[in-house]
Amino acid sequence: MKFRYAILVIFFLMGCEAVHPEDTSLLVVESYVAAGQPLPPLTLRRTAPLEAKYDLDQSTAATGARVEFMLQGSLIPYTMQGAGIYAPLEPITAIPGAELDLRVYWGDHVIMANSRVPPAVSLDSVSIEVSDTPIPGLILDSVFVDPLLVDSLGLRALGANAREGLVYLVEATLYWTDNTERDGDDWWLRTQLLPRLGQSPRLSNFFLSPEALQRERSVPFVNAEQRSWSGAYAVQVPSSSNQLPAHGLRISIVRGTSAYAQFVSGSSNPGESEPPSNVTGALGIFTGLAIDSLTIEVQ
C-alpha cells in the first residue's frame, strides 16, 4: 500500500514545476571609460522586483560599496559621491590602450570586470544628402504579421495602425581615420544617426538602418587611411508641398570592445532577454570605448 502511495506522490510531483523564488537583488554596474576622457563615474544600482517602480534614485542605488579601480596597473581611489555614483577623487585621463580592472565589494558580493581602452576615434567629415521631394513611405509597421496573433484571429496583426505617408530621405556619410592598425585588437564600430524629431516612421527606419554595429575591419576603406559608413533615415511630412522640417541630427561613432558589441546587440529585445554582461557576479557593463559625435542642423 505504501508503494502505491509513493507512486501517487511521484506521479503528482512530476506535474509540479519547481520554481524557487530567488533573491533578485543583484548589483548592476555601468561604466564606459572613454579614450582621452577623464575617468567616468561608476554607477552601481540594484535590481528591483517586476511589480515595483524603478526610480533612478536612492531606492535603487547600491550604496556602501568598496570600489577598486585599476588603470594600467595603478589603483585609482573611487568614493561614493552620490546615490550609487562612485567617482575618482581626482580627474585622471584614460589613455588609449590602457588596461582596466575593476573590483567591487558590496555586502557579500564581490564583482569583477576588466577591459581595455581602444584607440581614440574622431569623425573626420560628414556629408548629408536630402531627397528633393517627399516620397511615399510606410509610417508604421504592417508587414511583420505575428503568426501567433493570426492564429488567434487577432486581426490587428494584419496591420491596424499601419499608414502610408510621405517622407524625406536623409542620407549621411561618415568618414573617420582608422588608427587601429598597430593595436592588434579586433575593435567593433557602432555608428548612429539620431534625428531630433517629434515623430519617426518606425518601419521605414527599420529598413533604412540609421544605425549599424559591425567589426571595424569589415568596413570598407575609402582611401588609404579613412573608412566610411553611410546610413539613412526618413522624416515624415504631411503633404508633398511640405519642405523638409528643420531638425537637429546627432551623428555618433563609437569604437568599442567585443563585450560592448555584445551588450549593444543583445539589447534589442529587452522584453525577452537581458544583454550579455561582461561583469562577473553582476549585471551591466564595464568597458573601455572611444566616442565622437557631432550635432548638426538639417534643413
Added chain:
Amino acid sequence: MCAILQNQSLRKYCAVLCVAVAIVWAIPSSIVRAQVIEIDIVSESLQRVLDTFTVTQRVDLVYAERLVEGRIVTCNYAGTDIERALACILDNQNLQAVRVRRRQYVLVDTSTDSVPNSTEDRVRMGALRGFVTDATSQEILPGAHVYLPELSIGAISNEGGYFAMPALPVGQYLVSASFLGYASLDTLIAISEESVMLALERRAVESETVVVTSDRRDPYEVSPGVREIPVDLISGFPGLPGEADLLQSLHWLPSVQRVRTNQGGLVVRGGEPDQIQYLIDGAPIYHMWHVGGLLSIYQPEVFKDVRLYRGSFPAEYGGRLSAVLDAELKDGTQEGITGLVGVGLFSARLFVEGPIGNEVSFMMSGRRSYLDRIIGRKHPVDDGVTRDTLRTGIYLYDVSAKLAWRPSLQHRLTLGVYGSADDLDIRLPINISRIGESGSILPLASWLRPSSLIVEFDTRWSNRLASARYHYLYADRFFLSATAYATSYRAHERIFLRPVATSSISSKYAVDILDMGIKLDLDYYLSLTHHIQAGASIVQRSFSSELGALILQTNSISESTDEESRLDNTEIVLHIQDTWKPTRRLQVQPGLRISRLLGGNDLRLSPRLGIRYALDRVILRAAAGVNVQYLHQVRDRYSVLYDLIAYRWVPASRSVKPSQSYHGSASGDLSLGTNLTAGIAMYVQRTEGLLLPRDEEQTKDGLRGPGISLAAILGQYTRGEALAYGLEGSLQYERGANMVWVSYAAGRSRSRAPLLGEKNLRPTRYDVPQRLEIVLQRNTRSWTYGLTGQWRSGYPITVPEARYAVGDPLSEEPRGFLYFPKINNGRLPPYVNYGLQGAYRFNAGFVSMQVSLEINNITFRRNIVRQTYTFEIPEPVSVMSTYGMPAYPLFELVARF
C-alpha cells in the same frame, strides 16, 4: 564486440547490454533445473497419465483428444530426460511427442506416416506459411498476427504480408489470424507444401468509420516500443482542420504531442520535432505539414498500414532519436473501382482505387485547397495613374499513386509516387489594414489597389517521392525485400519589399534536399523459435542552399549578399535482429544496427533489446536501445529575409557529430474483459550531441543574418544533452455503439548546454508535465456524435525575475531591461479545449454520403498561447497575453462510391 567501440560511455553501455543478453539467455536453463522423473504405471489411461505428466513436469503437450481417447499405457521410467519419459509413455501407441521448443511438445500420430529409418525423422515436419490479405481488396496486410492457439505460437506477417512457422509436425492446426481493424479469422489448416492465403474481412461495427482497434486474443503483439496506429479510429476523432488528417489525429495517443512551430510538428516522448523519421513506402519525407502546420500531408484513406515506433525501434529502423512513423500506401483493391470525394473547409480531395486485370491494381489520390479559386490568383488594378497586377495565389496540394503487380505468390512489385506542395504567391500593397473601412471583415477590394509600397512573397515548398519495392519469396524460409527510392524536398522563398518608394529589399533563398537510397531486407525463418531479419542499406544525401539578397536603402546605399552552400553525406547501414521465442510466454528480440558515414571514421553501433512476456490478460514489455541521428535541423535565428519556412538540415560529418540517444522503456497492456483494454508505459531517454540554440530567446529581428555557410549556422548553436522520462496510460472502453477513449501522459523533458556553463537541466520548449485527452463517442448506423476534451500543462516560458536599468553612451537616459536568469523557468496556464462533433451518413443512389460538423472550444475558453512584457522606466512591468482561437466550427462532406 564492445572493445572496438571508441566512445567510452557507449562501450560501457554495450557491456551492460551484453551482460543483460547473457542473463536472458541463461534464465531458462538456470530456472529449469533437471529433476528426476519417476514413472511406474501399469495399464493406466493415457489421457490421465499425460495430464499428470504435464502438470508435474511443467511441460506443454499439445494433442487432439481423439489421439489419446481410450488408450491404455504401461511405462516404467526413472531418469531426468523428459523426451525419454514421454517416449516410454507413448511406447507402442503409434504416437510420438515432437519437441516444438523448450518444454513444449506436440503429440502426432505416426501410424499414417511412412516409417523412416532414422529415429529423429520418424515424424514428418513442415511449415505453416503464407500471406495475410484483405478479403475484399486482396491487399496484403503487413503486421497481421497469425497464431496457433493450441501451441501458443504465433508469427507476424512481414512487409510483404508473408509469415512462416517452420519445423512444425505435419498435421492440422487451428489457426487464428487477426489484424487491426479486421475481424479475426479462425480456421483449421493442414500443413502442406503450398502457401496458404488468410483473407481477413474488414470489421465494421455499427458505424462505417469506426473500427475496433485490436483483438486481445492474440498475445503475440508486435515488438516492444511499437504502436500500431488505429488509423480508422483516431482519424474519426475531431481535429483542427475538420478534415481527415492522420498526423493531426496522432495527438490522441498518449506518447504523441502536437506542438506549435512555424512548420507544424509532432513530438514523441519529450523529443524534438526533427527526431521523428517519417517514411512513406520506405522512403523518408522531410516536410510533413501544410500551411505552417494547419494540416498534414497524410490523408488516412491513402494508407493501408501506419506504424509508430517509439524510442526502441526494431533494428531495421534508425536514423532518428525518438520515433519512426512508417506508412505504406495502399496497393489498390482488386474488387472493382471504388473511391471517395471529400469537400472540407480548406480543401477538396479525391481517392480512387481499382484493378487493372487480375494481377495489377492501382491507387490514385489527390487533394487541393480551393481558396485561390474563390478569390482568384491575379488581379489587374488600375487607378488611372498606375497599373499593376496584384497576386493572391495561395494553394496546397497532395498527390499520390501506386501501381502493384503481383504475377504470382512469389513476386510482388510496387511503384509508388507521392508529391505535396504549398504555394504562397502574394503581391499586395504593404498596408492592407483598412479593415472595417468597407464595412466587411475582409475588405479584399480595399486591398487590391495600386500602391508604390509593395510587399511580395513567393514561397513554395514541395516533396517528391518515388519508391519501387520488390518482394520475393525465394524459399519457404527466405523472403527478400528490395527498395529503391528517391525523395526530394525543395523550398524557395522570394521576398520583395518596398517600404519607401526609393528603398527596396529583395531576397531569394532556396533549400534543396535529395536522398537516393537502396535497401535490401531479408527474412529468414530459422525455426519456430527464431526469426532472423537482416538487411543493408545505403543512402546518398545532398543538401544545398542558396541565398541572394539586395538591400537598397537609398539610391546610393545598398548591400548585397550572394552565397551558396552544399553538403553531402553517404550513410551505410547493416542491421540484424533475431526474434526469439524460447517459451510460449517469452519473446526476446536482440538486434544490432551498424552505421557509418562514407569517408568518416565514426562507426556507430546501435544495439537494441526487446523483451515481451505474455500472461493470460497482461502483456509485459521492456526494451532498451541506442539510436543515432545523422541529421540536425537548424535555421538562421536572426534574419527576417530568409529561413522563414525552409528549415535547413545539416548532415553529420567530420566536423558535425551525430546525436545519439539511449532509450529504455517498460510497458504493460491489460485486457479487462471483452470491452475494456488499458495500457501503461514508462520510458526514459538520454540524448547527447544535440544542437541547442546558443540564445534560446533569440528571435528573428534584423535584416541581415550571419549567412548560410555551415560555420555561420553552427555558430548560432552549441552542443547539448537532454533527458526525457515519463509515464503514459491509455484506456479504451467499447460497448455496443458507445466508445470511450482516454489517454494520459506525465513526463518531463529537460536539456542543457554544458559549453554555455549550464550545470542543471532545464525544461525544453515542449516540456509538458501532464496531458489528458478524452473522447466520448456514440456510433449508430447513421450517426456519429461525441464530445472531446483536451487538458494539458502550459508550455514552458522564460519569465523575468527582476528589472534594472543601464545607461548607454549614445542614450540620454538609462534604458530598462528585464533579468532572465533561467531559461524556461515558468509556464503558461493550462490549455483546455472541449469539442463537439457530429456526423450523419446517408445513401444517395450508389453513393454513401457523410456530413460532418465539429465545433472546437465550445466553452469559449481564452487559452493563453504567449506572454510578453512591457515596461517603461519607472513604471511597473506589465504582462501582455496573446490568446488562442475562440470557438470555431469545421465541416466536411464526404461521398464514397
